[in-house]
Amino acid sequence: MQADARELMEIIDLWNYSQETQAQIQALLEAEQPPPPHLFRYYGASPGKVAQAEQLWAETLGCKYALAVNSGTSALMSALAANGVGPGMEVLVPGYTFFASASVVVASRAIPVICEINDSLNLDPEDMEKKITPRTRAVIVVHMRGLCADMDPILEVARRHHLAVIEDVAQAAGGTYHGKALGTFGDCGCFSFDFYKITQCGEGGFVTTDDEFLYNRAQSWHDTAACWRPDRFAQERFAGELFCGENYRLSELQGAMALVQMRKLDAYLTALRRNKKLLRDNLALPAGLTLRRQPDPEGDTAIALIMFAPSAEGARVLSEALQAEGVSAGGQFDQTVRDWHCYTHWEHVLQQKSVSPEGCPWSCPFYEGPLPQYSPDMCPRTLDYLSRSVHLGISEHWTEAECLALAEKINRVAASVL
Numbered sequence: 484m485q486a487d488a489r490e491l492m493e494i495i496d497l498w499n500y501s502q503e504t505q506a507q508i509q510a511l512l513e514a515e516q517p518p519p520p521h522l523f524r525y526y527g528a529s530p531g532k533v534a535q536a537e538q539l540w541a542e543t544l545g546c547k548y549a550l551a552v553n554s555g556t557s558a559l560m561s562a563l564a565a566n567g568v569g570p571g572m573e574v575l576v577p578g579y580t581f582f583a584s585a586s587v588v589v590a591s592r593a594i595p596v597i598c599e600i601n602d603s604l605n606l607d608p609e610d611m612e613k614k615i616t617p618r619t620r621a622v623i624v625v626h627m628r629g630l631c632a633d634m635d636p637i638l639e640v641a642r643r644h645h646l647a648v649i650e651d652v653a654q655a656a657g658g659t660y661h662g663k664a665l666g667t668f669g670d671c672g673c674f675s676f677d678f679y680k681i682t683q684c685g686e687g688g689f690v691t692t693d694d695e696f697l698y699n700r701a702q703s704w705h706d707t708a709a710c711w712r713p714d715r716f717a718q719e720r721f722a723g724e725l726f727c728g729e730n731y732r733l734s735e736l737q738g739a740m741a742l743v744q745m746r747k748l749d750a751y752l753t754a755l756r757r758n759k760k761l762l763r764d765n766l767a768l769p770a771g772l773t774l775r776r777q778p779d780p781e782g783d784t785a786i787a788l789i790m791f792a793p794s795a796e797g798a799r800v801l802s803e804a805l806q807a808e809g810v811s812a813g814g815q816f817d818q819t820v821r822d823w824h825c826y827t828h829w830e831h832v833l834q835q836k837s838v839s840p841e842g843c844p845w846s847c848p849f850y851e852g853p854l855p856q857y858s859p860d861m862c863p864r865t866l867d868y869l870s871r872s873v874h875l876g877i878s879e880h881w882t883e884a885e886c887l888a889l890a891e892k893i894n895r896v897a898a899s900v901l
């Protein structure tokens with residue numbers, strides 16, 4: 484606790500602009516003392532909190548570069564910009580993900596192509612391949628609810644069609660696939676550190692990559708693309724270095740929070756995995772009720788347990804029966820309830836809405852269409868899986884006895900209603 488507080492106090496307490504403090508800072512710097520506090524990630528002594536968080540995140544995942552940004556959405560935008568995604572291009576996205584994974588494509592002036600998910604509740608590699616056209620530039624692979632997508636077949640299809648792979652790891656930080664961290668398979672990995680994520684700092688995110696060129700471009704995009712380079716006033720060092728970007732910088736306060744949370748990741752995942760294993764090992768589900776397929780069970784972050792009922796009605800009945808017993812289980816799809824995680828609610832895309840009167844990107848002269856045929860029933864298998872699923876969040880706080888009691892309750896309720 485003390486160490487956690489110190490990360491923040493170092494920044495908050497000591498920061499001010501008085502000349503006296505400036506002189507003290509200068510003296511500290513000259514004496515090569517620990518870095519003085521600075522609320523802005525650049526221009527202070529280095530490494531500041533954000534830079535330390537970047538280094539720790541890259542080390543944690545085992546990749547070369549991690550760039551801190553101010554949200555997961557910013558991470559996705561930066562990754563798309565780094566990969567040169569823009570007008571005339573299509574980007575594949577799964578029909579089940581938080582809307583940000585699709586909205587960033589439109590905000591980048593490209594066309595999102597919505598793909599089916601499979602029984603892992605993540606992108607279906609077969610449908611992904613079917614939706615590739617000569618205009619497809621990239622695929623955003625989302626690892627939903629803590630669990631990896633089928634990375635081997637997805638990467639194989641992507642490589643064969645020369646697509647950039649952007650992993651959206653917003654909901655699966657710390658997860659792995661065949662022992663390798665999620666977010667290190669694609670050209671870029673994108674993480675959210677918003678308040679509801681596995682690792683959090685209020686608002687924040689990271690872009691990860693092993694590619695120096697992509698790192699430079701993502702870094703440029705996140706800082707108005709003219710600002711942070713070894714020499715910020717130097718001429719363009721390589722083709723594609725300078726372009727007009729935005730400001731997605733993370734503040735030192737959030738950097739300090741991120742650093743603290745990253746250090747807790749292992750302990751958090753260990754507790755989640757222990758509890759989910761206890762639950763799974765003690766489930767005796769009736770015929771017809773199955774568990775979400777895990778492409779790599781070892782790599783599951785274990786934030787959720789998801790079951791498939793034989794029908795949407797079965798899922799509804801089971802959810803309600805569990806809730807009546809005090810279990811906070813819930814369905815994943817109901818067209819009558821507004822939810823930004825299923826494509827049927829993405830009317831911004833389905834109705835081709837635009838921020839500008841010209842209708843960009845849907846009317847873009849660089850886009851040599853035809854546009855995808857968007858409709859609420861365009862991904863029937865996605866709707867089938869989501870409507871039959873019953874979701875249960877796992878808590879790291881549950882005791883062994885609570886896990887066993889919960890398993891017994893699920894077994895009993897499921898046997899009585901299915």
Ligand SMILES: Cc1ncc(COP(=O)(O)O)c(C=O)c1O
Pocket residue numbers: 553554555556557580581583584625651653654674675676677687688
């Ligand atoms: C899968 C997914 N992608 C992207 C995001 C966007 O992250 P942020 O809220 O940090 O912008 C989220 C956030 O909920 C998410 O769940």
